[in-house]
Amino acid sequence: MSIADRHITALLRQAATGDTIELVHPFAEAETFGALVYIAECYGFRYESVRLVGKHRVLHVRLVRDPAPWARQRAAANSAAFPDPGPGRPVPGMYLGSLTPVPEAQPDVDVITALIRHDALGEAADRRKLLTVGWGAAALFGLMAPLTGQYAVLLPLAVLMPLMMLGALRVNAARRTKLARRLTAAGCTPVRDTAGRERFVRPVPQGF
Incomplete structure (x- = not known):
């Protein structure tokens, strides 16, 4: 199989x-x-x-x-x-x-796929969690630097971690915006869920 x-x-x-x-x-x-x-x-x-x-x-x-x-x-x-x-x-x-x-099903499958990607990116874009990880790692590396003497390694990491988390959030937002435009062009309607995240509702298929 x-x-x-x-x-x-x-x-x-x-x-x-x-x-x-x-x-x-x-x-x-x-x-x-x-x-x-x-x-x-x-x-x-x-x-x-x-x-x-x-x-x-x-x-x-x-x-x-x-x-x-x-x-x-x-x-x-x-x-x-x-x-x-x-x-x-x-x-x-x-x-x-x-x-x-x-071919007849491909457009509908494309819209569903875009919807899944959009919602998955929304799940991944937990700003509070990502920034907590970034600043937590920065604090940890900052504390470890004087204890280990590895300033040249740990201090750059302390600076880079928050920047990496912010960069990830920006990339995520750009991807979701691109998918949102595609879904809107396909006739989907933007709504807000109970958590305040943007989601999309598809139109009822024609013929039903």
């Missing part, structure tokens, strides 16, 4: 047994998550959020069952068109045996 088939099998198993799906594939690209979310949404789920878990910041993508009438209609249509999805069998929007979108 290919990696794509394993991902699809795990996705469909969750879809068949509950009202929530959590995708966790530590080495997968964002495009893989975008394709999997697309398939799940074809069967009545909707993308909800992402989390970065653990010290390695592993991406977790969460979906929930969508109660909207158009989502149920879409799920029924795809269940009829693809009654037996799985390894070696077709699934909505993908070439057989892969997570490569067919």
